[in-house]
Amino acid sequence: MAYKEYTPKDYSQLKGLVGITDEQILAHLDLYKGYVRRVNSMLKTLQELDPGSQAWQEERRRLGWEFNGMRLHEVYFDQLMKGSGGASGKQKITSVLSPVFKNFDEWVKELKSAAVIPGIGWVAGYLDKLTGQMITVWVNEHDQGHLAGLQLVFILDVFEHAYGRYLPFTERKKYVEDYFENVNWDIVAQRLG
Template sequence: MAILTAQAYAAKDFNLAGLNGISDKTLEIHFALYKGYVTNTNTLNEQIADLINNGKIGTPTYAELKRRLGFEYNGMVLHEYYFGNLKNGGSDAPKSGKLIDAISAGYGDYETWKNDFVKVGAMRGVGWAVAYQDPSSGRISNHWITLHEDGNPAGYKPILVMDVWEHAFLLDYKPAERPKYIEAFFTNIDWSAVEGRLL
């Protein structure tokens, strides 16, 4: 029988110092949280591989580790998308091109899409606002993701990811000031990175 080797991930580095409205201290704490997801993903993968290698597939321990892996892995990946679609100084949303065409196909125009995305991000609760691209139609649609693994539409590609868990803004804004954080987030978007994610 072949021995399964666990997939290992390395935390990525993001140079985001000096963002508008998102402090370096918030980023420092946020990066540490992200690295925790990477560590936990690696630990779970090792533990699952060990159970598989020892013939313990399907045990209650195996089942719980598999369930937990979805939370940790998606926490890692969503943070990589989030940090990856930010840059110091941001950029203006494109006026035309593939991204605007995909947004317009789903919402009619950029402003309607943005209003919907902002309102998704401002909903009560902790989670993520994510603009996804439907691979079958190419259209963009906005979704609320709760615990990293709850609410991701199967097969859709994340295009723009906004973390709206309180750790993303609590040092800079009061809990009721999430709209101010969302406004700051939009001033830091790297639209070329977002457009580069299109299918």
């Protein structure tokens, strides 16, 4: 028995985004590929190690961090498009926002507010299919704070590497505003099911 290997998804079409430079995207994609490599390597190592050994336990413990690092980046890059778009997607999303949110803009405003919570991690918009309502959460790093069993609909990376540090893009608030200028709302709406 062997795990199937994960292949990095191709995001070479992501160029010329509003406010987010091609260099920034390329550096971010390199980082994403690192997560894919480490997930593949960890899954292989886990099969080779003695189950229950300390090394096996440590790898097993770390897997969720690396795997979510890979998958959340895919959700993040999947929903990007140059210049934003998706009027029908916005309409579909709006249909699940009431009565928690007055309208689409109020939901986006909440996501933006959550995106400047101090820390490194992600802002996630989930749909709870049991109640039909959208819930916004802060995900610390890649793995703490996810809502079990809910459908992940929207994600925003607010690790420092997403907006600053070694790149010319240093203001988190500006990055958040710019990110929303590049969202394909049709893709986001598809995740509602």
